[in-house]
Amino acid sequence: MQQTTERKEKNIENNKNNQRKEQVKNATVVQKRQYPFFAIENPVEENRVSVFVKTLGAVLKDEKYKLLLDLYLNTCASCNSCADQCHLYQTTHEQKDLPAYRSNQLRSVYKRYYTTSGKLLGRLVGARDLQESDIDAMIESFYRCTMCRRCAVECPMGVDNALLTRIGRCVLGELNLAPKNFTISTSQQLEGIGNTSAIPKGAFIDTLDFLQDEIKDMTGYNVEFPRDKAGAEYLFIAPVSDYIVEADTLMGTAMALQFAGADWTIGTEYYDAINYGLFYSDKITSDILNKLLAEAQRLKVKKILIGECGHATKVVKLFMDLFGKHKFEVQNVMEYTAKAVEQGRLKINPTVNKDIVTYHDPCNLGRGLGVFEAPRTIVRAAAKHFVEMFPNRERTTAAAAGEAGLRCRTCMSSE
Ligand code: SF4
Numbered sequence: 001m002q003q004t005t006e007r008k009e010k011n012i013e014n015n016k017n018n019q020r021k022e023q024v025k026n027a028t029v030v031q032k033r034q035y036p037f038f039a040i041e042n043p044v045e046e047n048r049v050s051v052f053v054k055t056l057g058a059v060l061k062d063e064k065y066k067l068l069l070d071l072y073l074n075t076c077a078s079c080n081s082c083a084d085q086c087h088l089y090q091t092t093h094e095q096k097d098l099p100a101y102r103s104n105q106l107r108s109v110y111k112r113y114y115t116t117s118g119k120l121l122g123r124l125v126g127a128r129d130l131q132e133s134d135i136d137a138m139i140e141s142f143y144r145c146t147m148c149r150r151c152a153v154e155c156p157m158g159v160d161n162a163l164l165t166r167i168g169r170c171v172l173g174e175l176n177l178a179p180k181n182f183t184i185s186t187s188q189q190l191e192g193i194g195n196t197s198a199i200p201k202g203a204f205i206d207t208l209d210f211l212q213d214e215i216k217d218m219t220g221y222n223v224e225f226p227r228d229k230a231g232a233e234y235l236f237i238a239p240v241s242d243y244i245v246e247a248d249t250l251m252g253t254a255m256a257l258q259f260a261g262a263d264w265t266i267g268t269e270y271y272d273a274i275n276y277g278l279f280y281s282d283k284i285t286s287d288i289l290n291k292l293l294a295e296a297q298r299l300k301v302k303k304i305l306i307g308e309c310g311h312a313t314k315v316v317k318l319f320m321d322l323f324g325k326h327k328f329e330v331q332n333v334m335e336y337t338a339k340a341v342e343q344g345r346l347k348i349n350p351t352v353n354k355d356i357v358t359y360h361d362p363c364n365l366g367r368g369l370g371v372f373e374a375p376r377t378i379v380r381a382a383a384k385h386f387v388e389m390f391p392n393r394e395r396t397t398a399a400a401a402g403e404a405g406l407r408c409r410t411c412m413s414s415e
């Protein structure tokens with residue numbers, strides 16, 4: 001009898017211990033929230049709902065967004081024409097990839113907390129209380145859109161779902177809910193070595209010397225990558241990663257600029273045109289942009305010439321007036337080169353390239369900035385057989401990752 005009682009007490013004690021272990025395990029699961037990104041740094045874990053709502057309110061007060069936000073969030077006719085144009089939805093056919101569904105995630109919060117009808121009538125007018133799970137759904141959905149703006153071209157109401165995606169990301173960014181590949185790169189630029197690839201100045205200068213030697217070995221020409229030439233007409237700045245992975249592009253650019261007679265320079269105090277702030281934060285966009293503009297100011301150049309990169313060109317062209325502490329004329333290198341071809345300053349022999357060549361309009365440069373003809377002028381001058389691909393120009397399909405800028409777990413698992 002004594003033994004049976006002891007066994008029972010022991011069993012009760014064991015059960016209690018197991019229950020405690022289970023509670024600790026569950027508490028750990030709550031703390032370690034799973035995000036769709038491969039990595040994320042210091043996300044806000046507490047009061048996410050109130051921080052989200054407050055941040056959206058701050059965005060709504062911002063004059064540059066207020067009008068568009070009000071308009072886009074009120075005018076969607078739910079016709080879903082945008083779904084037919086979205087390469088992402090056409091690939092996955094998942095609800096979270098419907099352009100209007102994604103925007104609606106933001107719209108329902110806006111209606112619930114920032115409109116009188118939403119506050120009074122709630123779900124009757126499409127408003128609903130924001131839940132923790134809605135924030136998780138937004139993180140995934142907003143970072144799957146490439147912000148290519150293909151859907152905006154066809155929307156009968158003129159709604160730009162890509163802008164709503166960006167605003168959603170900016171709100172999430174305030175909760176530190178941004179992918180680590182963005183946050184690490186931008187902090188390297190702003191607080192670290194000063195560029196997204198963490199290339200020190202000495203190594204960068206060595207690379208320029210190396211590229212000059214390469215051009216000499218390959219072509220026999222002495223082509224210079226001029227540096228820190230004060231008063232030059234153009235400051236040339238490309239994504240710093242191009243110096244590692246796109247060396248051919250940069251060698252071609254240097255040759256085109258020299259043979260066209262450009263008065264140009266590279267700055268060695270700041271030499272990275274990448275601005276991933278564009279993908280998730282106005283503040284970071286502005287800080288990085290102003291580092292670039294400060295380099296142009298230091299060298300007293302007249303104009304800024306951005307390398308081939310579409311997003312880098314878009315940031316400087318579109319955001320300089322909004323955020324820039326200095327103002328310059330800005331061109332993409334393709335615009336400069338096309339002009340040099342048209343004016344006869346740059347002669348290219350098209351018979352060297354005998355293959356059939358086409359051109360895929362990139363979203364940022366094409367649909368984003370309307371640079372459609374300059375690349376075609378260059379390709380036609382450089383190749384005998386140019387053919388258009390379809391669709392093209394403003395109806396082009398996104399060329400790559402665009403401003404998704406990352407591959408989330410779900411994308412990877414559906415590949
Ligand atoms: S965003 Fe435009 S195309 Fe898409 S559902 Fe709304 S009104 Fe229709």
Ligand code: SF4
Pocket residue numbers: 085086087088089098099144145146147148149150151152161162398
């Ligand atoms: S911006 Fe591009 S990826 Fe995003 S919803 Fe529109 S078409 Fe789809």
